Amino acid sequence: xxxPAPVRPDKIMSFTVDENAGELRLIDFLxxxxxxxxxxxxxxxxxxxxxxxxxNIVSQATRxxxxxxxxxxNLTREFREFYxxxxxxxxxxxxxxxxxxxxxxxxxxxxxxxxxETAYSILRDYLKKEHPSNKLFIVHRLDRDTSGLMLFxxxxxxxxxxxxxxxxxxxxxxxxxxxxxxPDPAEGTVRSYLCENSRHEVYSTPDESKGGKLAVTxxxxxxxxxxxxxxxxxxxxxxxNQIRVHMKQLGTPIxxxxxxxxxxxxxxxxxxxxxxxxxxxxxxxxxxxxxxPVPDSFRRLI
Numbered sequence: 001x002x003x004p005a006p007v008r009p010d011k012i013m014s015f016t017v018d019e020n021a022g023e024l025r026l027i028d029f030l031x032x033x034x035x036x037x038x039x040x041x042x043x044x045x046x047x048x049x050x051x052x053x054x055x056n057i058v059s060q061a062t063r064x065x066x067x068x069x070x071x072x073x074n075l076t077r078e079f080r081e082f083y084x085x086x087x088x089x090x091x092x093x094x095x096x097x098x099x100x101x102x103x104x105x106x107x108x109x110x111x112x113x114x115x116x117e118t119a120y121s122i123l124r125d126y127l128k129k130e131h132p133s134n135k136l137f138i139v140h141r142l143d144r145d146t147s148g149l150m151l152f153x154x155x156x157x158x159x160x161x162x163x164x165x166x167x168x169x170x171x172x173x174x175x176x177x178x179x180x181x182x183p184d185p186a187e188g189t190v191r192s193y194l195c196e197n198s199r200h201e202v203y204s205t206p207d208e209s210k211g212g213k214l215a216v217t218x219x220x221x222x223x224x225x226x227x228x229x230x231x232x233x234x235x236x237x238x239x240x241n242q243i244r245v246h247m248k249q250l251g252t253p254i255x256x257x258x259x260x261x262x263x264x265x266x267x268x269x270x271x272x273x274x275x276x277x278x279x280x281x282x283x284x285x286x287x288x289x290x291x292x293p294v295p296d297s298f299r300r301l302i
Contacts, residue, residue, distance in 0.1 A: 010130070011075040014094065016284070019067035026053065027061035029071060049078040055091035055098075057081060068286060080130055087122050090149065090290055095158040095283045097123060097136075098290055101150050103269045107141040123152060139163060140238065145256075148175070148274025149290055153282070161282040166238070171287060172278035175233045175243055176222075176294060178271035178301045179252040180262060182229045186221040190246040194239045201259065202241040204249050215239040217246045223302055228255060230294070230302045232275075243272060255301060267297040 015033045017024065030042045030051070037045075045051055046059045052072040053063065057079050065071070070093060072079075082089050086102040101107070101119050108120040120138060127134035137159035139151045153159035162169055192204040193212030205212050216236035223230045229252065233243050241260070247253055248260040254272055256265030265271060278289040 010077065012094070013073045013075065015071045015073075016286075017065045017067055017069045017071065021065070021067055024065045025061070026051070026058060026063040026065055026071070029065055030073070033071075034073065045073065049081070050074045052079055055089070055093065080126075082126055084122055086117075087119055090292075091288070095154055096281070097152045097154060098277065098288075099123070099150050099152065100292055101142055101147060101274075103145050103147040106144050107150065108138055119150065120152075127154070140166075142274055143241070143244075143270075143272070145270040146175075146272045146274060147295065148292060149277040150274065151277065151279070158282040162279070169280040169282070170238075170278070171280065172276055172289070173235045173238070173274070174276035175235070176273045176275045176298065177231050177233060177243060177247060178255045178298050179229050179231050179247050179250075180227055180255055181252040182224050183219060183221050183231060183247075183250050183252050188219060190217045190219065190249060191215070192246070192249065194242065194245060196240070202239075202245050204245050213237075213239055215242045215246065217243055219246075219250075225302045228301045230298065265301075267301060269297065271298055271301065273298065 017029065027039065027042060031039060034042065043061055046061055049057050049059060050073060051058055054069050086105045088100040089097060090100055091098040099119065106116060106118040108118050109116060120136065124136045127136055135154065137153040137156060139153050139159060139162050142148065142150050153162060192206055192215055193208050193210065194202050194204055194215045195210055195212040196202050214237060218234045218236065220232045221229050222232055235242065244254055244257050244260045253261035254270055256262055256270040273295055276291045278287060281288055
């Protein structure tokens with residue numbers, strides 16, 4: 001019987017650029033951190049896609065570095081480049097993965113969709129191909145029809161640190177949505193208690209005694225055109241369907257959100273997007289900030 005060759009583990013070294021480093025080129029930084037390697041060897045590593053900066057593969061030796069950026073070097077082989085049409089990796093290190101999830105993709109499987117492709121299953125398979133012992137943990141979720149930034153953990157320690165200290169470690173979560181009509185007032189805060197009925201629909205109540213969970217959404221109208229407005233929402237709490245319910249409560253449901261009062265959308269999707277995510281890294285304790293542009297389909301509406 002022929003046995004498969006043992007998996008050769010990656011040997012990855014990670015360095016963080018000093019905040020006060022000033023102007024610094026990647027090749028000079030690598031030469032300082034890896035004095036055992038000649039510059040020709042470092043350039044070969046760059047050419048062979050063995051170097052990442054801020055989670056992205058870099059081959060340019062003169063690439064300028066900024067303070068706080070993470071530089072990773074795989075001394076074993078080239079970094080695997082991930083591609084999937086419904087999901088993009090924005091940042092990856094030994095502890096976490098930040099992704100951009102496409103709309104229509106479940107965060108993870110539920111009882112009604114056990115064999116459906118999800119963001120979790122896509123990333124899990126990617127990590128298992130790198131090494132069978134690699135693990136992946138859900139930190140938070142986005143609705144199936146919400147696009148945007150989402151955070152996963154690669155270790156149980158990172159998962160527990162983030163989830164147990166979520167309100168303190170997540171510094172900013174902003175969403176964009178296109179709503180029907182114009183919020184009045186154009187800027188403000190919606191504060192209510194959210195409950196869920198037997199049909200798994202979330203509804204808002206001002207009465208805490210009904211057992212609901214406090215939900216606070218701060219919103220700001222960015223632009224209005226015709227019957228649509230582009231609204232930025234910032235979450236003080238992260239409850240299920242929170243923005244969708246609160247936009248309905250304002251009388252301006254999200255375009256395409258038929259479950260919560262919206263009409264069928266011209267862009268054939270619910271117009272809700274997780275645009276900004278800023279949090280404290282569970283291991284380094286450094287703040288990380290990620291943002292994505294306004295989806296092109298939203299621009300077509302407004």
